[in-house]
Amino acid sequence: MSDFLTVFFGTIVLSSMIIIVHLKAAYHPYHNPIPLIISSLTVMSAGIFASSLVNANLTFLESMRISVSESIIAILVLSPLIYLAITIILARVSISTRQIEIQ
């Protein structure tokens, strides 16, 4: 159960981090990212706190590093399913009865 919770909270921390980095990197003057950054920071902090409760023998920083790393590993293990989904979509897109060839 602790592994499950570590990956669960790690995914919450990781996805909040991705949202924050994305909002910062893709900032433009027509968007106000501050409320979303605050909400993501809150969710991320709650995730780190919950993760440190699961791994009580570790510091906050160690707990965050381990839970996010475990989450990355779990996402990469799942990635062949994403490959499969994209392949099915592209197979459907590739099939068409009326086509005009170009060089």
Next chain:
Amino acid sequence: MQWWLGLALLISGYSMARMGPAFKRSKLGAPLFLLGLLMTLFPPDGLLAAESRASDEISAFLYWMAPAVAGFYLVASGAPIYYISSKLRLVVGWVLVLFAGYLIFENWSPGVESAISGIAVILGLVTTAVLHLIAVRFTESISSGDGVTKPLDDEEIKHVSAILSSHLSQMEASLDE
């Protein structure tokens, strides 16, 4: 620290590249992404065991992801759009996609632990997405908005019409060929 900075650069590069040509920053996207990838693939000593395993998993992931992404791009660009397709791109793309599939299923051996971790990941992603959507709705509810957009003036109508007729005539010419 370098490994985490690499991850942050990976995400930043992807986000910047997605901004499109309207923003000059988008040109920095690909170099930042590659720099982040290199920093992630060649980490310094002192990583925790979980971080080392994650770094190794990223390397193994790239092994099949590189041909898969190239194949997806070629298939998507060669697939029929308005009944026009490129057979060469489709064939080369599908060869790469199937090669990537071969690499995956040669090495992929998910077990019960992986399935449990996968469920945890999906639940984590859904939880974050729901919380993020609530935050977006809240942000939109407190913004006043700019009201109704004014209709186009005569100059703008001429400009848009010229662009549309130019595109339509180009499309008709390519269909005639």
